[in-house]
Amino acid sequence: MDLPLGEVSFTFPPYGDIQLLQLWKVLRWAERIGTVPTSVSNPENLNLLNLGWGVYTGSPPGEGRFSGMLRALHALSTLPKDKLDRAIEFGEAYDFGRGIGHASKVTQMAILLWLALAERLGLEEGSLEPLVLAAVLHDIGVRIDEENHNSVGAVIVRSVDWLDGFEAELVSGLIYHHRPSTDLREEGYLVRALASILRVADGLDYSLNQAVWDIKVGGGECPVITVVCRGLCHGSFERAVKKAGSLRDLLGRLEFEFGGFL
Numbered sequence: 001m002d003l004p005l006g007e008v009s010f011t012f013p014p015y016g017d018i019q020l021l022q023l024w025k026v027l028r029w030a031e032r033i034g035t036v037p038t039s040v041s042n043p044e045n046l047n048l049l050n051l052g053w054g055v056y057t058g059s060p061p062g063e064g065r066f067s068g069m070l071r072a073l074h075a076l077s078t079l080p081k082d083k084l085d086r087a088i089e090f091g092e093a094y095d096f097g098r099g100i101g102h103a104s105k106v107t108q109m110a111i112l113l114w115l116a117l118a119e120r121l122g123l124e125e126g127s128l129e130p131l132v133l134a135a136v137l138h139d140i141g142v143r144i145d146e147e148n149h150n151s152v153g154a155v156i157v158r159s160v161d162w163l164d165g166f167e168a169e170l171v172s173g174l175i176y177h178h179r180p181s182t183d184l185r186e187e188g189y190l191v192r193a194l195a196s197i198l199r200v201a202d203g204l205d206y207s208l209n210q211a212v213w214d215i216k217v218g219g220g221e222c223p224v225i226t227v228v229c230r231g232l233c234h235g236s237f238e239r240a241v242k243k244a245g246s247l248r249d250l251l252g253r254l255e256f257e258f259g260g261f262l
Contacts, residue, residue, distance in 0.1 A: 018048055019104030019210060020072055021088055021136065027056045027073075028085060065262055068214030068228075072111040079129050086162045087136045097139025097149060098208060105210045107135040109201035113225075116217030121193045121250060130167060131194045134174035135201060141175075150179045178202055180243050196247035200225075203240035212236050213262055222253035230262045 018026075026049060030036045036053045038046070048066055055061050056077050061070035076084065096103035114128050141152030154176035158168050170191065177184055177195035184192045204212045204227070211231035218224050227237055241256050248254040 017101075017210065018045055019101050020069055020076075020108045021100055021104040023048065023052050023069065023073060024076060024084070025088065027052055028081070031056070065213075068112060069108060071115065072108040075111045075115060075128060076132065079132060083129075083162065084132065084136075087133050090160065090162075091137050091140055094140040094143045096136070097142030097153070101210050102139065102205050102208050103136055105205040105212065106138060106198075106201045107132060109204045109212065109215060110135040110198055112215050113197045113201055113217070116215075117197065117223065117247075117251070120223065123190075123193055127190060127194060130170045130174060131197060133163075133167075133171045134178070134194070134198055137171070138175050138178045138198065138202065150176050150182070174198055180245065184246050192246065193250055196244075196250055199243040200240050200247055203243040204236050206239035207233065207235040209233075209236075216259070219255070222255055223251060224255045224257055226257050226259040228259040228262060 030053060036049045051066055051070060052073055055070050055074050061067060061074045091103060110131055114131055137157055139149060140156060141149035145152045154172040157175055158172040160168060163171060173191045174195050176182060178198045180199055184195055209231060211229050211233040212227055213230040214228040216226045237258060244254055
């Protein structure tokens with residue numbers, strides 16, 4: 001099924017794997033017409049749209065198979081909506097570098113990590129917005145120079161006219177540092193903390209198959225990230241662990257565990 005979204009058509013994935021930014025686009029469209037679409041053949045898609053509409057319009061996210069996406073959606077709904085729309089539109093011009101699926105999953109994982117760790121890291125509420133914008137756009141440089149895509153993406157974002165100078169520099173810095181090959185030691189604390197989250201979020205979709213479905217963070221003095229999957233995710237799990245060095249340094253201790261399959 002295709003839905004017209006302004007000048008853009010949205011195609012639902014055939015097997016129920018609507019990702020976060022795709023869900024956001026449909027809900028923004030639904031807000032303009034006052035209701036979610038009902039002529040959706042896949043019942044899992046329809047269920048997610050209805051649950052998402054409830055969260056988007058003010059209901060708290062509940063538990064269940066879509067819990068992670070709905071928690072992330074709830075956080076997105078607290079940010080400036082027009083700015084997020086601009087970021088998504090901007091990312092689409094580059095196919096988000098590696099597609100909307102990867103950009104969505106990295107954004108979702110970055111939000112969930114921020115929600116769980118912001119207090120431990122001493123991050124203020126306003127720090128979520130630049131993290132989300134960087135997650136949406138982190139790979140746009142891939143379409144120009146894959147080997148140096150973090151540097152290219154950082155330059156592109158620094159020049160956009162819909163971010164003010166400080167925020168453009170911050171988002172640009174996060175994009176540049178999302179790869180672990182860059183040196184974060186000379187950066188300020190905010191960039192180090194947010195880039196460290198973004199690195200792990202990116203690692204959680206290293207296989208580009210959006211198989212990591214949800215994460216939960218527990219533990220006492222040592223945070224434990226539990227990874228729940230909906231498909232083969234060993235490569236992404238291992239990559240996230242490898243990219244967690246800077247986040248572990250900031251927290252003092254950090255562990256990962258596999259939480260099984262949905």
